[in-house]
Amino acid sequence: MDIEPFMLRAVLTALFLGPLCGFIGVFVTARRMSFFSDTVAHAALAGVALGFWLGLPDPTIPMILFSLIIAGLILWLKERTALLNDTIMALLLSGSVALGMVILSLLKGYRGELDRYLFGDILSVGWGDAALALVVLITVGSVLFWKLNALALLTAHSDLAHVSGISVRWLNYGFVALLTVTVALSIRLLGIILVTSLVVIPPAAARNLARSLRQQILLSLLLGLVGAGGGVVLSYPLNLPSGPCITLTLVGLFVVSLIGGRLQRAHQNAS
Amino acid sequence: MDIAFRSPKPAAVEVRDLHVRLGGNPVLRGVNLRIEAGRMVALIGPNGSGKTTLLRCLLGLQKPDSGSVRLLQEGPPDPALLRRMGYVPQRLQLDPSFMLTVREFLAIRRPLTAGWFWRPSRQIDALLHEAVGEMDVTRLLDRPVAGLSGGQLQRVLICSSLLNEPELLLLDEPTAGVDTPGEADFYELIAEVHRRRGLTVVLVSHDLSMVYRHASRVYALNGVICCEGAPEEVMNAESLRQAYGIHFTPYQHHHSHSHGSHGH
Numbered sequence: 046m047d048i049e050p051f052m053l054r055a056v057l058t059a060l061f062l063g064p065l066c067g068f069i070g071v072f073v074t075a076r077r078m079s080f081f082s083d084t085v086a087h088a089a090l091a092g093v094a095l096g097f098w099l100g101l102p103d104p105t106i107p108m109i110l111f112s113l114i115i116a117g118l119i120l121w122l123k124e125r126t127a128l129l130n131d132t133i134m135a136l137l138l139s140g141s142v143a144l145g146m147v148i149l150s151l152l153k154g155y156r157g158e159l160d161r162y163l164f165g166d167i168l169s170v171g172w173g174d175a176a177l178a179l180v181v182l183i184t185v186g187s188v189l190f191w192k193l194n195a196l197a198l199l200t201a202h203s204d205l206a207h208v209s210g211i212s213v214r215w216l217n218y219g220f221v222a223l224l225t226v227t228v229a230l231s232i233r234l235l236g237i238i239l240v241t242s243l244v245v246i247p248p249a250a251a252r253n254l255a256r257s258l259r260q261q262i263l264l265s266l267l268l269g270l271v272g273a274g275g276g277v278v279l280s281y282p283l284n285l286p287s288g289p290c291i292t293l294t295l296v297g298l299f300v301v302s303l304i305g306g307r308l309q310r311a312h313q314n315a316s
Numbered sequence: 317m318d319i320a321f322r323s324p325k326p327a328a329v330e331v332r333d334l335h336v337r338l339g340g341n342p343v344l345r346g347v348n349l350r351i352e353a354g355r356m357v358a359l360i361g362p363n364g365s366g367k368t369t370l371l372r373c374l375l376g377l378q379k380p381d382s383g384s385v386r387l388l389q390e391g392p393p394d395p396a397l398l399r400r401m402g403y404v405p406q407r408l409q410l411d412p413s414f415m416l417t418v419r420e421f422l423a424i425r426r427p428l429t430a431g432w433f434w435r436p437s438r439q440i441d442a443l444l445h446e447a448v449g450e451m452d453v454t455r456l457l458d459r460p461v462a463g464l465s466g467g468q469l470q471r472v473l474i475c476s477s478l479l480n481e482p483e484l485l486l487l488d489e490p491t492a493g494v495d496t497p498g499e500a501d502f503y504e505l506i507a508e509v510h511r512r513r514g515l516t517v518v519l520v521s522h523d524l525s526m527v528y529r530h531a532s533r534v535y536a537l538n539g540v541i542c543c544e545g546a547p548e549e550v551m552n553a554e555s556l557r558q559a560y561g562i563h564f565t566p567y568q569h570h571h572s573h574s575h576g577s578h579g580h
Contacts, residue, residue: 075414193433194424197416201408201461208375208403209425210395252413256458259433261415 052281054175055167055234059273059291061178062231067247067269068189069227071262072220074248075200079241081119084134085225086240088115089232090145093162097155098148105174105230112229115141116221165236165288167277174233181230185223196220197258234277236288243273246295253299253306268298326389328353328484328516329374334383336369343369345539347383353483356510356517358527358547361537367520370537371488374518375403388483402477402485406492407469410462418464418472419457422448426479444479450512451475451505466493470502478509484516485509491523499523503530524551 073082092111096104115137122133149155161169195216199206207213231240251264276291331349343366351357361367372378373385376393385392388400422444423432429443448454453475456468464472470490477485491499503526510517521527527534534550536543543550
């Protein structure tokens, strides 16, 4: 069976980023950072618009950079002001989207591009994106495994992590940077609006079945792989944007895990 | 000449003229404190008296405006010193969506079991065996930490803080989420750990009756240490009035009844 090169690029990128989002998502959901993930994803729109405005053929780098700047701003405002987290993120999310829309409306011929970034498009994934996704999978995945104990302890209790000799501040910054890069890169596949689903749904589905953190991480990796890969494969014959296909595949997996978890518990109670 | 010199025991905690302001308000206004090594002591005081702030200074989580903290006769809290201390917080911030089990929580706290993710459970259990047995948490090992009752969680937290053989154990309102019969069992357990290991225990508590039974020395805090001494000296109405700002007759928990194993 011949496989189109664009399809191969998209499937490979999905297979690299799906498990990574699933892994990092375990800590994102436990630390209640889903809205944070959503905010840095929306901030990417302004980065994309700036890239086009500067005449760059590929806006990936400004997209990641702008998301990192917004992530840093969230942390800075959280430390330096009395504003609530939700308020800070709502402020920066709406501000970035508005900035992106203003820049794009000043440019001509970028309407189609906007849709690609909002909903994801497998046609927009180049070999460079696939290679970058592999590099990010290896580096971010390795750091997450290397810092697994520290992250788990930070999630349980930040003071306890400090007393155990962990530099809580730098671990927080590092985690936010890794999350931002992972999310920004996944926008090509899922789009800005739906990218958080790949970070949130796999760990939530894994939680329905897992009985330990180890199982939750491994299941979340697997569900991210199946959801992202399956969604991309489905999007081509159905002629649909890849973002909604991946998200609906993940929702389907979540429903299956919910039923599976209930059956598992009923079986345990009966025996 | 037959003179027996009794030098004072070394101090596990020494605090000198400690001042901390939070949001412009003075919370600690010149705290002086000396806790002898090997004692089990209690730090009591009303809400807002600075108990938690003082504890945070001892843990290096709060930088004082002036004054000094010296721990285990070495110096201010630093990573090397913190490794020789144990800390039991009031509760964890765990979200129920995080499936961390008791076994995993204990394993991540001990360098010996740091590679838990790749090891079979049996190997981890063998390495944790001693501490787990001492605190009687063996049957909780497979349970998610987020699903434990207040009493069970406190046992697990103490177990985890004892894993690295601390010389100084700090407990912050340890029975905040525990029912009354469970509280008595909990303090008995801490007293037993103290006796067996001979470590210094500092209990930050508002629970006067339990403090009365178990602490060998009590420090009443209200911005400053307003009184200190043996429990029966500090627990008289005048001392407590100074600390709490009200007339107060301490309730003493009488043990003519037996406690069940609630909260375990």
